[in-house]
Amino acid sequence: MTSFSALSLLLINxxxxxxxxxxxxxxxxxxxLDTLTTALIMAVQPLAVALLSxxxxxxxxxxxxxxxxxxxxxxxTIGLLNLALLDINTSLFLVLTxxxxxxxxxxxxxTPTTRNVLASLTDKFYGIGSASLSTLIxxxxxxxxGVLLFILTGYMGDVQIVPGNYHLFIEGLHVSxxxxxxxxxxxxxxxxxxxRRIS
Numbered sequence: 001m002t003s004f005s006a007l008s009l010l011l012i013n014x015x016x017x018x019x020x021x022x023x024x025x026x027x028x029x030x031x032x033l034d035t036l037t038t039a040l041i042m043a044v045q046p047l048a049v050a051l052l053s054x055x056x057x058x059x060x061x062x063x064x065x066x067x068x069x070x071x072x073x074x075x076x077t078i079g080l081l082n083l084a085l086l087d088i089n090t091s092l093f094l095v096l097t098x099x100x101x102x103x104x105x106x107x108x109x110x111t112p113t114t115r116n117v118l119a120s121l122t123d124k125f126y127g128i129g130s131a132s133l134s135t136l137i138x139x140x141x142x143x144x145x146g147v148l149l150f151i152l153t154g155y156m157g158d159v160q161i162v163p164g165n166y167h168l169f170i171e172g173l174h175v176s177x178x179x180x181x182x183x184x185x186x187x188x189x190x191x192x193x194x195x196r197r198i199s
Contacts (some may be wrong), residue, residue: 005116006136008073008190012109013140015184016076016102018148019045019083022176023095029161030088030169044096045103052087052107069116070191072109075101077184084177088166094148116194144180151176 020042027038056068079101085094118129155172159165 004194005113006133007114008069008118008187008194009110009133010136010140011183011187011190012073012076012106012113013137014144014147015080015180015187016106016145017141018176018180019080019099019102022148022173023083023099023146025161025169026086026173027095030166031092033112041095042099045099045106048100048103049107049110052104054112056108057111057115060115069109069112070188072105072107072112073184073187073191075105075108077105077181077188079103079105080177080181080184084174086173086177086180087170109191115193124136147179148176151179 023042027033027041028035033041043072059067079098081096082101083098086098114133117133152169152172155168155175157164161169
């Protein structure tokens with residue numbers, strides 16, 4: 001089951017990591033926001049993770065609640081689908097909602113899934129296990145950006161983001177977030193399988 005839990009961590013990072021680049025381009029180039037405002041909006045997601053993760057960790061340690069990470073993956077999927085609805089004139093509230101949902105999802109998902117992986121290891125292999133998880137996360141982030149660049153390049157080529165091709169960027173954004181939502185939905189399936197096997 002360790003390999004499936006690790007797979008779910010890899011997939012969730014593929015599904016969520018490129019969101020930062022995509023939304024940064026959207027907010028600054030299409031919506032004309034300055035870097036500080038963009039950073040404050042984007043901070044919603046990591047803030048939600050930072051607030052939730054310690055609480056989730058304590059809850060899982062005490063109650064061994066095996067449904068929390070499934071709910072987390074579901075929240076991530078809904079958040080990504082929410083972001084797939086963005087358009088040039090979409091309310092920024094939709095962006096904040098999507099980021100909050102993904103942040104809550106990651107806060108619920110990451111801690112119990114990491115715990116599942118490490119709990120299956122003996123003390124002797126904690127270091128190797130932790131290093132392997134970090135490597136998986138970096139691989140997921142790299143693959144996520146690779147997928148995003150492949151999609152945006154397919155829609156826009158090597159042109160700059162200017163008003164004349166905003167519609168191409170938006171099409172690429174829609175496809176990217178829909179694909180990432182599908183990958184996040186796969187995480188739900190993998191996580192359900194893991195939790196059933198553990199229980």
